[in-house]
Amino acid sequence: MVRETSHQKTKRLPTSYDVAQHAGVSQSAVSRCFKPGASVSRKMRERVMRSVEELGYRPNAIARGLITRRSNMVAVIVSNLRYYPEVLSELSRRLSERGIHVLLFDLDHESDLAKVFDQIWQYQVDGVVAAAYLEPAQLRQFEERHIPLVLYNRSRKDFAVSSVSCDQAQGERELVDMLVNDCGHRTFAVIGGPPDSVVSLQRTESAIRRLRKLGIKQIARDAGDYGYDSGRQAIRRIMESRKRPPSAVICANDMMAIGVVDELRLHLDIDVPGDVSVVGFDGSRAGQWLSYDLATIEQPVESMAEAAVSMLMQRIDNEGLPPERRTFSGVLRTGSTVRLK
Amino acid sequence: MVRETSHQKTKRLPTSYDVAQHAGVSQSAVSRCFKPGASVSRKMRERVMRSVEELGYRPNAIARGLITRRSNMVAVIVSNLRYYPEVLSELSRRLSERGIHVLLFDLDHESDLAKVFDQIWQYQVDGVVAAAYLEPAQLRQFEERHIPLVLYNRSRKDFAVSSVSCDQAQGERELVDMLVNDCGHRTFAVIGGPPDSVVSLQRTESAIRRLRKLGIKQIARDAGDYGYDSGRQAIRRIMESRKRPPSAVICANDMMAIGVVDELRLHLDIDVPGDVSVVGFDGSRAGQWLSYDLATIEQPVESMAEAAVSMLMQRIDNEGLPPERRTFSGVLRTGSTVRLK
């Protein structure tokens, strides 16, 4: 059926039909001019492009997505965007390099995830990168819907799903070994992150396991929310408790470690690393600042982001690739918050 | 024309037609069940919803967007996501509360903006929040396309466009007045941000204007890129130059100010605030850490984000609202990096 000319009454944006009419060609011709490698003569292309310029036409990605079943959008789910901007930043940049757009989902708590699920299904994203904890049931939904998914720093042993992560256990082992063997610490405190963070759990559990293995008995435990203030509060609670104060503090992330260092040095008047050693995890920018020079495990964020994005893209372009797990080793950074013997 | 049943051969996600068939009703009925306030009987709704559950149907937001001309997506353009995660975080959270999805565009440099423009037009976003500098020609395109736009912290005097900003000039005035009147400084250094940042320009210009007005002649100038290291480098250059060293340093943002403080204290062995006062701008979290307790102007990020989002939503729901400029005052925070008399 031949379509009526769009009436432009309501000043709507030009469509491919408008361009076609203006150029005196068919709508299909216009469409083809935007498809790389399509069969279009030079003359036709120039003619169409002139009209495109004149009308300011831009193809409607929504309409295109409807028919091609490719939205060129990827959902990125992060928790704590405010604490981990680097991850989002790296992912976003790499996706847009590949012509993919980022639909952002920022969670207050990882457990809020359910809320965003419906949204994700509805938006027909081509894939998902999730830096958040997913239930097996949720993972299964991705399979059912054939939506490629890559987990960032949350691998699961019990479910075959693609993931990119930093080896938390290895990192903590290195930290503990350094604190015990190189520094000679025997009394420890371990400060975890929020209870719903699997990463925090992995880190603290790994650290404690290693400590036990090395024969360490004295381990005070506390937890914060990954934030600076919560690190300060945790260390205050620990130092105020009647138990023997730790000589080394292991924190689930850098931000809390920084809080611990500040609280120790500036409020509790305890020297770091003279009296107490402090280590974190992440390799955040702030940890490298001169005031801290924090000992930590540096996660190779760039490599991890690159891996996550390329794994995702492969699975988008190539349905049915089997899940793949890639693990990166963190790099120990011996800073000035530990005193080596 | 009556549509054939979809064949499910290629295991595609169920559509409203599938649900309709499964429930033995028409497609329109299904559609109406997802429209709040539509005319649907209780019986019909229950029947449809049962099929929806069984099939795991989710409305296709892409198709919906095509017909309703509402994508429920808003583009958020930020530069330096890694330095200003709070802004994105606040915006994103507030938008999703309102059922709007965030299409993220992160720029390396504000001047990269042109690249993302096409993308934005193509994705039929309902509106845009831009924390980046737009040329008048670009602003005009938003008008032509009737896409509501709110600028974040980049108002323009020469173009009628909605914006939410912090009063940079007033903030710098307060900082300068404090440094001159309350601390008695007479020799200054001003460290700007990247050359393509208008905010940086506004801040440094305002500071210098105020300094001149108060009769200050000695103003060393330098610039960085808003990053910690660039602050360190800038202050080193300034202190190494043969001119009289400044007794007060004004930085275009907190991150550089932190770098300046660290470099002064830890490498140049200059006491802050004993020998030199340092002030920043933003009110960033890190600035409040005990090690710094930076004097700065705190931008009311939450109020600004709320204002930006609500202004944008109003303009989306209500075509033709005139542009509106809202300016928020920053709050002076007198930290321990300035020495009051």
Place this chain on the structure above:
DNA sequence: CCGCTGATTGAATCCGAATGCAAAGGCCGA
């Protein structure tokens, strides 16, 4: 000058949901 081949072009159809309109159904009072 004719017929054949490969390159272009256009008509028609499709993607999946929303909606105006008309038909059908339900309920009420007379």
Place this chain on the structure above:
DNA sequence: TCGGCCTTTGCATTCGGATTCAATCAGCGG
């Protein structure tokens, strides 16, 4: 029981671009 009115429902069409298939065209050898 019937007419009238309000509520529900279904039909057909629409959004804007991609794609299939058939038609057209240009170019070339014979």
